[in-house]
Amino acid sequence: MEYYCAYQERCYKEVEEKLYSFKLTAAEKEQLLIYLIEHNFINEERFAKSFVRGKHNYKNWGKNRIIQELKFRNISSKLIEIALQEIDSEAYITRFNALAEKHWLTIKERKGQKKNKKFVDYLLRKGFEPYLIYDKLKEFDN
Structure with missing residues (x-):
């Protein structure tokens, strides 16, 4: 999971979905998620900023589409606001x-x-x- 998170910025929801594909108990999943957050493999603000830069610069997305996609990934409105300042x-x-x-x-x-x-x-x-x-x-x- 460290490699999965280090390879590309991931949000909490994406990592949670990936863990769902493994046959782990709820406690094991929770423990793994806590470990990844504590060791900075998952950082929602860093993910949001990277997402905004990438989608705007390479896919030519506007702010409305970016906001919609970030909300779909359960990123908070406060973090979305901070991330949009990257543009x-x-x-x-x-x-x-x-x-x-x-x-x-x-x-x-x-x-x-x-x-x-x-x-x-x-x-x-x-x-x-x-x-x-x-x-x-x-x-x-x-």
């Missing part, structure tokens, strides 16, 4: 604009409602804020 707001806007412009050019539809819907849906799935998306859409429509 530089200027870099966030720059990445959003680059992604939006690139996607706008790849949509095969002619200008109109269909193209707008595909554009908006894509960026919403990526987790960007609706106000950013609709401002960008207005920019393209003009």
Whole structure:
């Protein structure tokens, strides 16, 4: 389990699920989890920060998607807030604009409602804020 946690940042929930696949008693699982936390193999804050950096920088996810995924992993709201500070707001806007412009050019539809819907849906799935998306859409429509 040490290797599993050291190989890649893991949250408590992921480790707990992995332990479930082993045939251990509840007491043994609890003891193992306590050991991993005490020896800093599991650190929720470190996991959240790493997760935010990775998903934003490599998968181009927006804040909404990142928050949703962290909540799914039972990360507290306080830790999510701290972790989101890893994203530089200027870099966030720059990445959003680059992604939006690139996607706008790849949509095969002619200008109109269909193209707008595909554009908006894509960026919403990526987790960007609706106000950013609709401002960008207005920019393209003009």
